[in-house]
Amino acid sequence: MSDIAKIRAAVIGTGFIGTVHVQALRRLGVDVRGVLGSSPERGRERAREMSVPRAFDTLDDLLADENIDVVHVTTPNHAHYPQVKSILAAGKHVICEKPLAMTSAESAEMVDLAKASGKIAAVCYNIRFYPLNQQAQGMVMAGDLGDIRFVTGHYHQDWLAKPTDWNWRLESEMGGALRSVGDIGTHWVDLTSFVTGLKATSVFAELTTFLPERQKPLGPVETFTSGTGETETARIDTDDAAMILIRYENGARAVMSTSQVNMGRKNSLQWDIAGTNASAAWDSETPDHLFIGHRDAPNQTLMRDFTLMNGPGIAAATLPPGHVEGFADSFFNFFRAVYADVIAGGRQQGSTWATFEDGHYEMQFCDAVVKSASESRWVDLSEI
Numbered sequence: 001m002s003d004i005a006k007i008r009a010a011v012i013g014t015g016f017i018g019t020v021h022v023q024a025l026r027r028l029g030v031d032v033r034g035v036l037g038s039s040p041e042r043g044r045e046r047a048r049e050m051s052v053p054r055a056f057d058t059l060d061d062l063l064a065d066e067n068i069d070v071v072h073v074t075t076p077n078h079a080h081y082p083q084v085k086s087i088l089a090a091g092k093h094v095i096c097e098k099p100l101a102m103t104s105a106e107s108a109e110m111v112d113l114a115k116a117s118g119k120i121a122a123v124c125y126n127i128r129f130y131p132l133n134q135q136a137q138g139m140v141m142a143g144d145l146g147d148i149r150f151v152t153g154h155y156h157q158d159w160l161a162k163p164t165d166w167n168w169r170l171e172s173e174m175g176g177a178l179r180s181v182g183d184i185g186t187h188w189v190d191l192t193s194f195v196t197g198l199k200a201t202s203v204f205a206e207l208t209t210f211l212p213e214r215q216k217p218l219g220p221v222e223t224f225t226s227g228t229g230e231t232e233t234a235r236i237d238t239d240d241a242a243m244i245l246i247r248y249e250n251g252a253r254a255v256m257s258t259s260q261v262n263m264g265r266k267n268s269l270q271w272d273i274a275g276t277n278a279s280a281a282w283d284s285e286t287p288d289h290l291f292i293g294h295r296d297a298p299n300q301t302l303m304r305d306f307t308l309m310n311g312p313g314i315a316a317a318t319l320p321p322g323h324v325e326g327f328a329d330s331f332f333n334f335f336r337a338v339y340a341d342v343i344a345g346g347r348q349q350g351s352t353w354a355t356f357e358d359g360h361y362e363m364q365f366c367d368a369v370v371k372s373a374s375e376s377r378w379v380d381l382s383e384i
């Protein structure tokens with residue numbers, strides 16, 4: 001039996017993303033022992049549908065099971081903090097969905113708990129693990145782009161564009177004070193910080209709620225699906241869209257936007273990073289292409305290909321060139337890296353998965369955005 005097949009995992013949450021976790025773990029060869037659903041009935045139904053051997057009735061049952069080594073948390077954001085605390089206290093490794101917590105006060109505590117536990121504690125910033133993002137990070141580290149000057153881009157979606165679209169993320173008690181910024185903007189912030197190696201020092205943000213009232217279904221609705229049946233009118237206090245200016249420690253600047261109401265943009269993350277030697281750009285909807293821009297030579301498009309990539313890019317790639325690696329592959333590549341560290345007994349040098357410190361940085365960024373938007377001024381992350 002391979003080392004990875006000896007590791008036993010459980011997944012909390014059985015919706016869209018919980019299912020992606022189970023499928024990626026299976027492909028990796030991890031032993032998926034059980035799931036915990038939003039109710040015992042729902043957990044049993046999903047366990048049957050996914051052919052997972054066990055549905056736990058409660059988190060306590062799951063944590064009492066000595067045969068579980070790693071727990072994946074894919075529940076709504078408000079549950080991350082209490083669940084992660086219990087998982088670490090039970091002596092298990094944890095892989096938590098993003099954003100890590102509801103506030104930076106919670107995430108600060110989670111960082112300390114993870115450190116004290118000595119366990120692997122990763123945050124699901126999976127987009128780092130599209131191979132060409134690893135390639136781009138390797139290029140920046142090697143100095144191929146020179147010093148980074150200007151970062152631009154967006155993360156836009158359309159699945160919440162209509163007043164009848166509904167999801168738990170719309171409710172601040174479940175998702176946090178920020179929605180488009182917390183749910184998808186933090187992906188962009190994490191990814192560009194990973195690629196450039198730069199951290200924001202201050203932000204200036206404006207948040208917009210184009211749809212202050214929506215029709216909330218009285219029954220449950222899964223992410224990226226439409227509800228059916230009766231609804232009630234609900235007031236919305238989270239951002240449909242945001243515009244954010246960023247200053248970095250080295251004098252670099254960024255401008256980015258987030259939106260969950262841009263018709264036709266299904267799941268579009270784009271970044272464009274301009275350095276003193278060259279620039280690079282990537283688009284999540286064409287993930288196997290990396291633009292490389294030159295001033296004194298023709299521009300290039302690197303198609304993902306082992307024979308043309310640098311070390312970090314090759315390490316994250318799985319399929320042969322021309323066989324496009326997408327969303328599900330990024331989870332496979334991400335979990336492959338995290339589980340290699342579980343087997344090694346700790347984070348190894350060169351590991352590039354997002355730590356709880358990274359997740360905490362994104363929460364500080366979010367808290368600074370909230371403060372900036374409410375006070376209409378630049379806010380330093382050090383104020384948070």
Ligand code: SOE
Pocket residue numbers: 157183184187223267
């Ligand atoms: C919904 O906006 C969502 O599922 C995010 O929560 C994920 O992080 C992103 O990968 C796709 O969109």
